[in-house]
Amino acid sequence: MNGIRKPQVDALFDAILSLRNREECYRFFEDVCTVREVQDIAQRLDVARQLSRGRNYSEVSSLTGASSATICRVNKCLVYGAGGYREIIERMDGNKEK
Numbered sequence: 001m002n003g004i005r006k007p008q009v010d011a012l013f014d015a016i017l018s019l020r021n022r023e024e025c026y027r028f029f030e031d032v033c034t035v036r037e038v039q040d041i042a043q044r045l046d047v048a049r050q051l052s053r054g055r056n057y058s059e060v061s062s063l064t065g066a067s068s069a070t071i072c073r074v075n076k077c078l079v080y081g082a083g084g085y086r087e088i089i090e091r092m093d094g095n096k097e098k
Contacts (some may be wrong), residue, residue: 015028016028043064043065043066043070044066044070044073044074045085045088046063046064046066047060047064047066047070047071047074048074048077048078048085048089049089049092050063050064051071051074051075051078052078052085052086052089057071057072057075
């Protein structure tokens with residue numbers, strides 16, 4: 001995804017990294033994104049978590065409400081992507097164990 005590496009995107013990611021808690025995240029993303037955009041991102045992460053737990057497309061669709069196209073896209077990222085979903089899922093799952 002070298003096409004997204006730009007100073008403006010760096011600044012966005014730096015801003016996200018500076019957020020200190022969930023409430024700050026809610027305020028920032030409410031201003032930056034539409035409600036639907038945030039819900040779509042959250043759904044994709046949920047789809048990735050369900051797929052990584054071995055659930056099939058039908059189960060994932062029932063649990064998340066995601067379309068088969070979204071599930072397929074997320075699965076492609078899990079299999080062929082940069083590893084971002086896997087890294088975050090491992091961290092999220094690891095934090096639950098603590």
